[in-house]
Amino acid sequence: MPALCLCYEVHEPYRLRRYTVFDMGQNSVYEDDDRNCDALLLTARACYLPMNDLLLKLIRRYGKDFKVAFSISGTALDQFEQYAPEVVDSFKALADTGCVEFVAETGPHSLAFLYSRDEFDLQVKEHCARIKRLFGKKPVTFRNTEFFYNNDLPVALEKLGFKVVLAEGADHVLGWRSPNYVYRPVSTPNMSLLLRNISLSADIGLRFSDHGWNQWPLTAEKYADWCHSVADSAELINIFNDYHCFGLRHSGETGIFDFMEALPAAVLSRKDFRFTTPAEAVKKIEPVGEIDVPEFMSWDDEGRDLTAWLGNDMQKDAIHALYALAPRVRKVNAPDLTHDFERLQTSDHFRYISTKWFADFLSDRPNPFNSPYDAYITYMNVLADFEMRLTAAEETLAATGAATKKTPRAKAPADAGKKKAAPPAKAGAKTRKTPA
Structure with missing residues (x-):
């Protein structure tokens, strides 16, 4: 059937x-x-x-x-x-x-x-x-x-x-x-x-x-x-x-x-x-x-x-630069950076940089850029700013970690952990009987 x-x-x-x-x-x-x-x-x-x-x-x-x-x-x-x-x-x-x-x-x-x-x-x-x-x-x-x-x-x-x-x-x-x-x-x-x-x-x-x-x-x-x-x-x-x-x-x-x-x-x-x-x-x-x-x-x-997405040097340069940042982004683990990093991976960004098929876009998915060179320049400018933010986040993370390591731990008192002796009973005080 x-x-x-x-x-x-x-x-x-x-x-x-x-x-x-x-x-x-x-x-x-x-x-x-x-x-x-x-x-x-x-x-x-x-x-x-x-x-x-x-x-x-x-x-x-x-x-x-x-x-x-x-x-x-x-x-x-x-x-x-x-x-x-x-x-x-x-x-x-x-x-x-x-x-x-x-x-x-x-x-x-x-x-x-x-x-x-x-x-x-x-x-x-x-x-x-x-x-x-x-x-x-x-x-x-x-x-x-x-x-x-x-x-x-x-x-x-x-x-x-x-x-x-x-x-x-x-x-x-x-x-x-x-x-x-x-x-x-x-x-x-x-x-x-x-x-x-x-x-x-x-x-x-x-x-x-x-x-x-x-x-x-x-x-x-x-x-x-x-x-x-x-x-x-x-x-x-x-x-x-x-x-x-x-x-x-x-x-x-x-x-x-x-x-x-x-x-x-x-x-x-x-x-x-x-x-x-x-x-x-x-x-x-x-x-x-x-x-x-x-x-x-x-x-x-x-x-x-794959030539529509990876057919020229601009496309390859953009995508290699992007994925080179992946380990750093995941290590920093900042929600705003992770969000932007994932959005920058969408395949359409690389399709817009195609020189071979630039004029071959379907009417329902037009290229928002005037040329593949405009698309490439825009993408790389965005990626450069993103890397600046990522570097700043890494420096903040490193500084926070270094400060945590340098902060001395408070010393415990010499008698810490020792059981204190009970104070002597006052004169005339009744002694409580211990229950059997």
Whole structure:
């Protein structure tokens, strides 16, 4: 019985303000609060609230026959709680149905796995605890930032207790094989690997409103037919997309909401099809083989590599400078520094510095900078100020420790600990009898 697995990335970055050398040492407010608030409220109105309402309606209509999964970043949750708490409530309503799985990732939506395994482990554990607090269940499925994946990732995830990992179904990894099955990572045979069907995902995520596409307009019936057509050679069709595709990348006027409302009925018109979540899928479907991914891959649309984030010297300089501070930040353990350090790890900061794909940003995730050089200069100015604060905190910590060591301990009196003799009884005083 083939299954359709829908999983959506929900992520919102905190954008940096124009931060110059004249701000360094004077002002440590790094983020553009007005722009972040405006962007989040727009996205909430256009995408999150109407789409969550639609999914809730579909679950009530189809019950356990319709299911969906989300990977929500910690920075998205921060902005929901800060600017639009009703969005969190709408996700909680979906969680209460029992038809939604919440997939884990790094809270700051970071590239920590490449540069600091300690940082990665800490971020994942904290994010899993937050997801459990909010939505009632600890995640067992993991999706790394930007779908970064290689053989080392599932090894680390298994130690953290995960059972399932999601990755890109890249042609250079699959070869002649299909993404429409469950696989095992070659490095961890006890875990399950689910691979994204690139073509069917992009039909909704990227091409839906493209009038130049030879399949436009895309209807739910046509899309369901494409899924049905691979039934004989598929057990699990993974449609993984950015949640922005609903209402933001493809506006409501394109018919994207109508398409999604009609999709469950079209897919379920064949009785041998069903919807599933990643965790449920691996309980029912056995892996058919192993996948070997020695080099990192991502879901970048061009090379399925890391060049969009780490393709030039500016990007590499920025990220190496950032993670060089990790041991110092964790040692100081100051909440304000830890908070800012994690926010500076968000992958979008490095994507904005890309020279190769600078003009290739999607309309729903525009670059807030005029050039990658502006993005780099701003980021490095912020990082320089952050390091000044970190150094000051280290000096304060060292001075406090030195003062504690130099403070002499008060000497105890010479007779300390000795039992004092009872004073002599006064004349004429009655002697109390000791009870037997």
